[in-house]
Amino acid sequence: MDFTQRDETLNSLQQKIDDTIESSTKTYQSWVRGTVTLPPQNDSSYPTNRCRFFDTHGFILVPSFASPPEIASMKSHMQQMVQNEWNPAQSTHVFRTDEKQLDAQGKSDYFLDSASKTHYFAEKDAMDETGELKEAYRSNKIMALNKAGHGMHTSPGPFRTYTQSSKVVSLLKELGWRDPVVPQSMYIFKQAGIGGEVTSHQDSSFLFTTPRQTCIGLWLALDDATLENGCLWVRPGSHREPVRRQFARNPKHFGDGLVYSGDDGEGDRTQPQMIFRSLDGDGKEVPWDGKLPDGSLPTPECVGLYENGFIPVPCKAGDLLAFAGELDHLSLPNNSSQARHTFQLHCVEGEGAGVHWSKENWLQYPLGEPFMKLNSH
Template sequence: FQEDNKTLAVPLDVAINKIGHNLHNLDPVFERVSYSTEVKNILKSLNYTRPMAVQSMYIFKQPSIGGEVKPHQDGSYLYTDPQSVVGFWWALEDCTLENGCLHGVAGSHLTVPVRQRLRRTTKEQQEHNGGLLLENVPETVEPFDVSKSQPLLTKKGDLVLLHSSFVHYSEANRSPHSRHAYSIHVVESKDVAYPADNWLQTTDNEPFKPMYEN
């Protein structure tokens, strides 16, 4: 937006940040990819017994205006007990340093446990926090050390798998080229709890559904 916060700075078709979070169930094209045999075979090789796709996103990372995504762990946002989320991230265009490729800290999935989670607040909490619907627990944590991060340069069609504890981020896209990507996040549901106060919830009419069951 412009400084008046009302006028789009770019045309609408290149102003969209992302579309989510249920494309994998609502759109036939994304459903076919998300529930493909190839995806299921990867999950089976990772010993998932009853996996559920709980989130999907089409990420545009628009030219010149695509914002940065700060260092984070997916397990903070799609928390399970024990941790189980894995991200499937497909590059739909070549991802370079210039257009905001992913960066990651090699080995962080083994050395940096998930230290924070985003959760829904109760009505009682909202009465005392100004009506905020979500909160980080704990509220603040030490910044991630990304001094040894590496760029994940990917070609169109490449797939990146993201462990729940893997520290990753992307810088702003200041190039004239977009950096489209599609991602789904999958959690284990057998003997694993998905908390009722996770920020992302489904409805009784359309609960999370297993991708398969061994």
């Protein structure tokens, strides 16, 4: 699928937008806010066309959201951070989303401690059998990275500037967020040749809020993202399905308070830090959760993905893909010679909107340290 075919697909979805505005009652069904009373049609908060697209299909594409200078600044700054901060000999941790995810992310304080700072995670195929970088990557270590995260927006520089920009705040407001805060940001490398797949998942599994789900992913392409180098695939309409499972802190490890520092606390440190908890729900059965649907490969055929309702969304550098936390999405391995860098924000509603961050989430800032609020910028 090229960009022309992508636009044709999105145009066909535009024509299928549900009549989400009930003329008799003057209400609107927002994904993040639920059923809301409509303001007058000339009011600035009246749902825009792309807001309706988002609420109907669970995602929107915003072309040219970031400028070439912004992109260049982010990529240059990331290169400097890796060069100055990451010592693979001291801290090399692999990031995975496959069947070994709990082993990779559920047994190390390095992952938990990345909540409000930047840590570095390697691709599994960049490591040798001893757990060290393969020789081919030692002279160019950035080529071994899967991602950096999860608090990149908390430090001065282009990532924080972008996060606090008026265009990010305006987009969130347009889509219905009233008190957006930023718990997480990350830079994904999707390296040429070794960039691994990201299996089917819902972001709200990892960024759980109550009494309703409010996570939104803001996926910014820093390179052209194509079928060949691992663009995002989404399943339109799946954001109406409940969260299938929750990536939760294990009370057997942390104790009932789910918090500890070092060896403090009441839990059993021999138990895994994280667990996947299946959630009850009456949504569509998704046998590929945490995996790829059968027949996902090879590219570009991807027959299994199309058969199960997924569509690819190729992006040009600077395009933004925004999607709801319950939207089913994935990406395939990058077997091409072109990297696919992205910068991703995850925002949720804050306490001002009556929404609470789950204490069971893996991501917890140090006590007393709040998430970045965006409304004030």
